Amino acid sequence: MESRNIKESPFRNIDWFTVVIYLLLVIAGAISIYAASYDFDNSSIFDFNEFSGKQIRWVFVSLAVGFILLLIDARMYETYAYPIYVAMVFILVVTIFIAPDIKGSRSWIVLGPISIQPAEFAKFATSLALAKLFSGYNFSLNARGGNYVRALAIIFIPIMLILAQRETGSALAYLALFFVLYREGMSGLILLAAAFAVVIFVVTVKFSETVTMGITTGEFSVFVLIMITMVSMLMVYCRNIMATRNVLVWFVGTGVIATILYWCGVAIPGYWYFGVVIGVASIYCIIELIKTHSKKILITFSTVALSVIFLFSVNYVFNNVLENHQQMRIKVTLGLEQDLRKAGYNVNQSKIAIGSGGFAGKGFLKGTQTKLKYVPEQHTDFIFCTIGEEEGFIGTTTVMLLFILLTLRVISLAERQPSAFGRVYAYCVASIFIFHFCINIGMVIGLCPVIGIPLPFFSYGGSSLLGFTLLLFILLRIDAARRGQSRNF
Amino acid sequence: MRKDYNLEKRKYVIGGFLILIAIIYVVRLYELQIADNRYKEYADINAFLNKTQYPSRGLIYDRNGKLIVYNQPAYDVMMIPRDVKELDTLDFCHTLNLTPDQLRKRLSDMKDKRMNPGYSSYTPQRLISHLSAEDYGRLQEKLYRYPGFFIQKRILRQYAHKTAANVLGNIREVSSNDISRDPYYQSGDYCGDLGVEKSYEQYLRGEKGVEILIRDAHGRIKGRYDNGSKDVAPVSGRNLKLSLDLDLQQYAESLMVNKIGAVVAIEPSTGEILALVSSPTYDPTLLVGRQRGANYAALVNDHEKPLFDRALMGAYPPGSTFKPGQGLILLQENIVNLSTAYPCHHGFISGGLRVGCHSHGSPINLKPALQTSCNAYFCWGFKALVDKRSKYGNPAKAFEVWKNHLVSLGYGYRLGVDLPSEGRGFIPNAKFYNKIYGEGRWSANTIISVSIGQGEILATPLQIANLCATIANRGWFITPHVVKEIEDTVMPSELLEKRIPTIEAHHFNDVAEGMRMAVTGGTCRLANLPDIEVCGKTGTAQNPHGRDHSAFIGFAPYHDPKIAVCVYVENAGFGATFGVPIGSLVIEKYLTGSISPQRKYLEQRMLESNTKIYSGVKKH
Structure with missing residues (x-):
C-alpha cells in the first residue's frame, strides 16, 4: 500500500x-x-x-x-521513450520544410503569435531514447559493435537534422552525449583523442601565419607534438622500453643533425624531414607490431597515422568546410583577428x-x-x-x-x-x-x-x-519514483 | 540490479572536467573584472559622450565702466573620427567651401600626434575653426547627413576700441605645452596670450561645464546621463575692470603716433595704472580668429617690434629723470642738506674728468639743481657719497648703500605689475664694478655717469613712473597694476599694500619742491599749466643708437597728486622737446578732461610730429 x-x-x-x-x-x-x-x-x-x-x-x-x-507516472517515460523520439525526429524533419528563414536558419516553427524551436525539445527526447537503449536487458556498449551503432544513430540523427536546419550551435550540443557513452563504458581514449584533435586543430590554425623550416609554425609544432606523443605512448601506454629507446634516439638524433645542418645553412624542407623521420618510426612500429602482435602498439601507430592525416585535413576543413563567419569566429577566439567592428x-x-x-x-x-x-x-x-x-x-x-x-x-x-x-x-x-x-x-x-x-x-x-525544464523535471520525476521502484523489485 | 563500480568512478572524470572548466572561467573572470581596469574605461568611452560646455570669457572694462573687450560666438566644426561613417567628401567640401586637398590636409594634421597630442578617435576633435556665419548656416542645415560631425560653439574676442593692445593681450589656441602644464586645457581650447588676458587667465576663463550624454551602440544620443544630475554647468569667467582710463589711454596713444617709446600714467594713491602706452602699438583685432596666425607672424617680424611692450620691458637709461631719486639718496645719507652747494662751471670737472652742463648759477644747491637739471651737482653729490670712506669704509660699500636705496625705490628688480613679462631694468652692484675694474680699483669718478642716470643704469618706463608716483606720495608707493577690480573677487593683497622705501618721507617734500620749481622756472616750463600745479623733471638720455632719448616725469597737482606720468620717447632729442609736452598734455587731459586753447598748438605739434624720421637710428 x-x-x-x-x-x-x-x-x-x-x-x-x-x-x-x-x-x-x-x-x-x-x-x-x-x-x-x-x-x-x-x-x-x-x-x-x-x-x-x-x-x-x-x-x-x-x-x-x-x-x-x-x-x-515515471514508467510512462520509459515506455514511450522511442515513440516520443520518433515523433520528435518527425517534427525535426517537418521543421526543415515548413520553418521560415530567420537569419539563415530554418529551425523555428511559427504557430500564430509564438514560435518554437523543436531542436530544444529534441534534447529530452534524444536523452530518453538513449536511456531506453541502455536500459535494455544486459545491454552493454562494448558487448557488440551494433550497440555502438545504435547509440550513435540515436545521437546523430537529430544532429544531422538540426544541421540541416542550419542551427550548428544546437546541433553541437548533442555531442555532449558522448560524456554519457563514456560513463557507460566507451573508452576514455576516444575523449583523449578528441582532445588531442582539438589541440592539433588549435595549434595548426593559431600558428598558421609564420613559417618554420619551410612549413607553417603550426604544422611544425604539431609534427613535434606527434613525435612526443608517439614516444610517450610507447613508454607509458605500451611500456615497451626497447621501442621507446630506439624511437627516441632516432628522433633526437635526426633532430640534432637537422639543427646542425640548419646552422650550416642547409635548410631541409619540413615536409621531407618530418615525412622521413615519422615515416621511418612508423615502419619500425609496424615491424614491432608484426613481432609482438601488441594491440597497444597498433593503437599507438594508429594515433600517429590519424594525427598526421588529421593535420593535413585541418587546413582543408578550416578553409572549405567551415563557413566564413565560423572561420572568423575561430580566428577571433584564437586572437588571429581583431576585427572589432x-x-x-x-x-x-x-x-x-x-x-x-x-x-x-x-x-x-x-x-x-x-x-x-x-x-x-x-x-x-x-x-x-x-x-x-x-x-x-x-x-x-x-x-x-x-x-x-x-x-x-x-x-x-x-x-x-x-x-x-x-x-x-x-x-x-x-x-x-x-x-x-x-x-x-x-x-x-x-x-x-x-x-x-x-x-x-x-x-x-x-x-x-521549456526544453530545459522538460529535461530536468522528467529527471526529477524518475528520481522521485526510484524508491517505489526499488521496493517493487 | 547490476552496477559497474569501475565505470561509476567515471563520474569523477565528468564532474572534474566541469570543475576544471569552471576554475578556468573564474580565473578569466577575475582577470576581466578585477585585475584589468581598462574595460571600465572602454565601457565609459562607449556609453558617455562628454560634451564640453564652454563658459563665456570674462569681459574687460575700463576704470569708468566702458566696455573694451567682449565676446562674439564663433563656430568650430568638430568630429568624432570613430563615429564618422561613409562621408560624402565632395559634398562635405562643397558645403564648407574647402577643396578636397585642404580637407585631407586638415584631417592628416588632426591625426598627427605631434601637432595634436590629444588625438583620439573616440573623442571630439576640432576639424575646422571659426566658421563664417554663412558656412555655419549651410553646414547646420546639412549636418544630419554627416554622422560623427557636430558644431561646437566657441567665443571670439571682440574689441570695442582698438586700443591698449599691449595691456589687453589676446587669446590663442592652447599649445601642447599648455595642455601638459595645466590639465584644465584640452586640445582646441583657448587661453590668454600677453596682457591681462594672460595674467588674469584664471579669472577670465571661467570654468568649463560638461554635459554627459548617453549614447547607444549606434551612436544615437539616448538622453542625458542620470537626468543631467552629473552635468556640470559652465561658470562664466569673471569680468575685469581695468584701472586704465580708456580716454586717457587713447589720447596718449594718439600723442605717441609715429614715435617710439612709452607713456605710463599712474594714480599715485592707489598704484593704479591709468595709461600704459607702448609705441608703436598694434590693432588688437588683428589677433582674432583665423587670421591670427599670419598677423601674429607679421607682428613678430616687424622691425619696430610692436609686440615688445616698451613700457614694461624697455630698459632705458633714465637720464636726468634719475636726479630726483639721486637727491633723495643724498639727503637720506646726509651727504647734502638743503643748503649744501656745489660748484658748476658748465659742468663737473674732477681729476681730468668732465661732465658737461648748461649755464645756470653757481654754486648751486639741491632744489635749484633739480630745477635746472644740473649735472655737476649730482656728480659732486655722488662723488661725496661714494668716496666718503670715513662713513662707508670704501667706495664699494658706499655704492652698495646707494644701490640698496635705489632698489627700495623700485629700481633694478621687477615691480610686480600684474602683467606678464615685466622687465627689471638694470642697477649695477659693487660686485659688477669689481669684476670690470678690479676690487678697490674704482671710485666715484670711474662710474660718475651713473649719478646722472647714464652709464650702466637702465630702468623701465614703468619703474621711472613708479618713482615719480613715490615722490608724488611723498614716500610710499603701491605696486603699479592695471586691474582695478575682479568681479566677485578680492584683489590680491600684494597689489594693495603700501611699499615704503628706505628714504624718510620728509625728504620727498624737498625733492617735490625742486620738481615744482623745474616746472615753474626750469627745464619743464612747457608743463606749467595755468590752473594746475604740475611738478616735473626732464630727462635727456644719451644712447648709442642715435639722437638722445627724450624723457619726462611729472605729477600733479603738487599738493594732492592725482596722476604721475613718465614719458619716454626714443631718439627724440631733449626731454623738453617731446617728453614735457606729451607728459603735460596727458596730465592736463586727465585732470581737466580737455586741452586748454592756448596749449592746442602743443597738442597739434605732438600729434603730427614724427620722431622716427630724425631719430638718427640706422635702419636695419
Missing part, C-alpha cells in the same frame, strides 16, 4: 535541492532579461510586450509543465560589459553596456554579460556556482538511480548542462568561439526554458 502512495504522490520524494536551484536560476534569469532589455523609457518587468514580460509568461508555463510532468564585435563588447562590472558590479539596471545595446543578443545568448556588468564578479561566480551545484547534483542523482534508464537519462541531462555552461560562458568571456547556444534558464526564449 505504501508504494502506491508514493507513486501517487511524487512530491514527497522529489529532490527539493534541485528544485530550489532551478527556481533560483529561473528567477535570476527573468530578472536578468528584464535588466538586459530595460530601456530608459521602459516600464514594468511584467510588461508582456517586453522580453521580460514574455519570459515571465514562459516561466509560468514552464512551472505548470513541470508540475504536470511530476504527475505523470564585425566578427570580433560581440565578444569585444561582451568582454567590456563583463570587465566593466568590476568586483561588485554597477548595480541592477545601471549597466551602460547592456542598456545601450552595445552587446548584441544580450538577452539571449549573451545574457551572462548583463550579470557580469551589473552584478560584477560576485554575480558571475554566484551564477556559475549555482550551475555547478545543479550539474553535480544531477550527476549524484544519476548515480543513485537503481535503473540504467534513470542513470543514463540523468547523465544526458548533466552532459547537456555541462556543454551549454562551458560553451555559452566560454564564448561570452572570449575563451571559446561564438557558438549560438543559450545559457540554460537564463537566456531569453520560451523553447529553451
Whole structure:
C-alpha cells in the first residue's frame, strides 16, 4: 500500500535541492532579461510586450509543465521513450520544410503569435531514447559493435537534422552525449583523442601565419607534438622500453643533425624531414607490431597515422568546410583577428560589459553596456554579460556556482538511480548542462568561439526554458519514483 | 540490479572536467573584472559622450565702466573620427567651401600626434575653426547627413576700441605645452596670450561645464546621463575692470603716433595704472580668429617690434629723470642738506674728468639743481657719497648703500605689475664694478655717469613712473597694476599694500619742491599749466643708437597728486622737446578732461610730429 502512495504522490520524494536551484536560476534569469532589455523609457518587468514580460509568461508555463510532468507516472517515460523520439525526429524533419528563414536558419516553427524551436525539445527526447537503449536487458556498449551503432544513430540523427536546419550551435550540443557513452563504458581514449584533435586543430590554425623550416609554425609544432606523443605512448601506454629507446634516439638524433645542418645553412624542407623521420618510426612500429602482435602498439601507430592525416585535413576543413563567419569566429577566439567592428564585435563588447562590472558590479539596471545595446543578443545568448556588468564578479561566480551545484547534483542523482534508464537519462541531462555552461560562458568571456547556444534558464526564449525544464523535471520525476521502484523489485 | 563500480568512478572524470572548466572561467573572470581596469574605461568611452560646455570669457572694462573687450560666438566644426561613417567628401567640401586637398590636409594634421597630442578617435576633435556665419548656416542645415560631425560653439574676442593692445593681450589656441602644464586645457581650447588676458587667465576663463550624454551602440544620443544630475554647468569667467582710463589711454596713444617709446600714467594713491602706452602699438583685432596666425607672424617680424611692450620691458637709461631719486639718496645719507652747494662751471670737472652742463648759477644747491637739471651737482653729490670712506669704509660699500636705496625705490628688480613679462631694468652692484675694474680699483669718478642716470643704469618706463608716483606720495608707493577690480573677487593683497622705501618721507617734500620749481622756472616750463600745479623733471638720455632719448616725469597737482606720468620717447632729442609736452598734455587731459586753447598748438605739434624720421637710428 505504501508504494502506491508514493507513486501517487511524487512530491514527497522529489529532490527539493534541485528544485530550489532551478527556481533560483529561473528567477535570476527573468530578472536578468528584464535588466538586459530595460530601456530608459521602459516600464514594468511584467510588461508582456517586453522580453521580460514574455519570459515571465514562459516561466509560468514552464512551472505548470513541470508540475504536470511530476504527475505523470515515471514508467510512462520509459515506455514511450522511442515513440516520443520518433515523433520528435518527425517534427525535426517537418521543421526543415515548413520553418521560415530567420537569419539563415530554418529551425523555428511559427504557430500564430509564438514560435518554437523543436531542436530544444529534441534534447529530452534524444536523452530518453538513449536511456531506453541502455536500459535494455544486459545491454552493454562494448558487448557488440551494433550497440555502438545504435547509440550513435540515436545521437546523430537529430544532429544531422538540426544541421540541416542550419542551427550548428544546437546541433553541437548533442555531442555532449558522448560524456554519457563514456560513463557507460566507451573508452576514455576516444575523449583523449578528441582532445588531442582539438589541440592539433588549435595549434595548426593559431600558428598558421609564420613559417618554420619551410612549413607553417603550426604544422611544425604539431609534427613535434606527434613525435612526443608517439614516444610517450610507447613508454607509458605500451611500456615497451626497447621501442621507446630506439624511437627516441632516432628522433633526437635526426633532430640534432637537422639543427646542425640548419646552422650550416642547409635548410631541409619540413615536409621531407618530418615525412622521413615519422615515416621511418612508423615502419619500425609496424615491424614491432608484426613481432609482438601488441594491440597497444597498433593503437599507438594508429594515433600517429590519424594525427598526421588529421593535420593535413585541418587546413582543408578550416578553409572549405567551415563557413566564413565560423572561420572568423575561430580566428577571433584564437586572437588571429581583431576585427572589432564585425566578427570580433560581440565578444569585444561582451568582454567590456563583463570587465566593466568590476568586483561588485554597477548595480541592477545601471549597466551602460547592456542598456545601450552595445552587446548584441544580450538577452539571449549573451545574457551572462548583463550579470557580469551589473552584478560584477560576485554575480558571475554566484551564477556559475549555482550551475555547478545543479550539474553535480544531477550527476549524484544519476548515480543513485537503481535503473540504467534513470542513470543514463540523468547523465544526458548533466552532459547537456555541462556543454551549454562551458560553451555559452566560454564564448561570452572570449575563451571559446561564438557558438549560438543559450545559457540554460537564463537566456531569453520560451523553447529553451521549456526544453530545459522538460529535461530536468522528467529527471526529477524518475528520481522521485526510484524508491517505489526499488521496493517493487 | 547490476552496477559497474569501475565505470561509476567515471563520474569523477565528468564532474572534474566541469570543475576544471569552471576554475578556468573564474580565473578569466577575475582577470576581466578585477585585475584589468581598462574595460571600465572602454565601457565609459562607449556609453558617455562628454560634451564640453564652454563658459563665456570674462569681459574687460575700463576704470569708468566702458566696455573694451567682449565676446562674439564663433563656430568650430568638430568630429568624432570613430563615429564618422561613409562621408560624402565632395559634398562635405562643397558645403564648407574647402577643396578636397585642404580637407585631407586638415584631417592628416588632426591625426598627427605631434601637432595634436590629444588625438583620439573616440573623442571630439576640432576639424575646422571659426566658421563664417554663412558656412555655419549651410553646414547646420546639412549636418544630419554627416554622422560623427557636430558644431561646437566657441567665443571670439571682440574689441570695442582698438586700443591698449599691449595691456589687453589676446587669446590663442592652447599649445601642447599648455595642455601638459595645466590639465584644465584640452586640445582646441583657448587661453590668454600677453596682457591681462594672460595674467588674469584664471579669472577670465571661467570654468568649463560638461554635459554627459548617453549614447547607444549606434551612436544615437539616448538622453542625458542620470537626468543631467552629473552635468556640470559652465561658470562664466569673471569680468575685469581695468584701472586704465580708456580716454586717457587713447589720447596718449594718439600723442605717441609715429614715435617710439612709452607713456605710463599712474594714480599715485592707489598704484593704479591709468595709461600704459607702448609705441608703436598694434590693432588688437588683428589677433582674432583665423587670421591670427599670419598677423601674429607679421607682428613678430616687424622691425619696430610692436609686440615688445616698451613700457614694461624697455630698459632705458633714465637720464636726468634719475636726479630726483639721486637727491633723495643724498639727503637720506646726509651727504647734502638743503643748503649744501656745489660748484658748476658748465659742468663737473674732477681729476681730468668732465661732465658737461648748461649755464645756470653757481654754486648751486639741491632744489635749484633739480630745477635746472644740473649735472655737476649730482656728480659732486655722488662723488661725496661714494668716496666718503670715513662713513662707508670704501667706495664699494658706499655704492652698495646707494644701490640698496635705489632698489627700495623700485629700481633694478621687477615691480610686480600684474602683467606678464615685466622687465627689471638694470642697477649695477659693487660686485659688477669689481669684476670690470678690479676690487678697490674704482671710485666715484670711474662710474660718475651713473649719478646722472647714464652709464650702466637702465630702468623701465614703468619703474621711472613708479618713482615719480613715490615722490608724488611723498614716500610710499603701491605696486603699479592695471586691474582695478575682479568681479566677485578680492584683489590680491600684494597689489594693495603700501611699499615704503628706505628714504624718510620728509625728504620727498624737498625733492617735490625742486620738481615744482623745474616746472615753474626750469627745464619743464612747457608743463606749467595755468590752473594746475604740475611738478616735473626732464630727462635727456644719451644712447648709442642715435639722437638722445627724450624723457619726462611729472605729477600733479603738487599738493594732492592725482596722476604721475613718465614719458619716454626714443631718439627724440631733449626731454623738453617731446617728453614735457606729451607728459603735460596727458596730465592736463586727465585732470581737466580737455586741452586748454592756448596749449592746442602743443597738442597739434605732438600729434603730427614724427620722431622716427630724425631719430638718427640706422635702419636695419
